Amino acid sequence: MGAWVAALALALVSVLTPALGSAESTGEALTLEIPGLTCANCEIKVEDAVTAVTGVRSVKASAPTKVVVIFYDPAQAGPEEFIRTIYRVGYIAYVSPPAYRCAPCGVVYPAPGECILCQAELTAS
Ligand SMILES: [Zn+2]
Numbered sequence: 001m002g003a004w005v006a007a008l009a010l011a012l013v014s015v016l017t018p019a020l021g022s023a024e025s026t027g028e029a030l031t032l033e034i035p036g037l038t039c040a041n042c043e044i045k046v047e048d049a050v051t052a053v054t055g056v057r058s059v060k061a062s063a064p065t066k067v068v069v070i071f072y073d074p075a076q077a078g079p080e081e082f083i084r085t086i087y088r089v090g091y092i093a094y095v096s097p098p099a100y101r102c103a104p105c106g107v108v109y110p111a112p113g114e115c116i117l118c119q120a121e122l123t124a125s
Helices: 002-023 040-051 079-088
Strands: 028-033 056-062 067-072
Touching (some): 028 079, 040 056, 040 067, 067 079
Antiparallel strands (some): 056 067
8 A cells, every 4th residue: 555655656746747847947047257258259169168068048158248148957057067168168257246237138247238138238236
């Protein structure tokens, strides 16, 4: 009887798990500063490297702003992994102090200017 209940509970868990996973599909946004990001080739190198990390949904690097914005699943990847990945392709990246914010995207930036995703004017946060 006990074993039967355990088997039923297990079956239920395996049915429910995919639904829970998709509920978390909104993910998180992380902004990293990369002082060495100087041209379009750098942008592509960083974007390609970070895109290959498991759990990453989208990546946008900007040489003029010297930041990369990463949308990812925090259950699968995190800042340390991105910093290591970017270091491997030749750049030093660090977590940006969230001094300015894009209101529409909710993405933070270290310096004032335009959002690299939607071109909205950033506001001090
Ligand atoms: Zn924006």
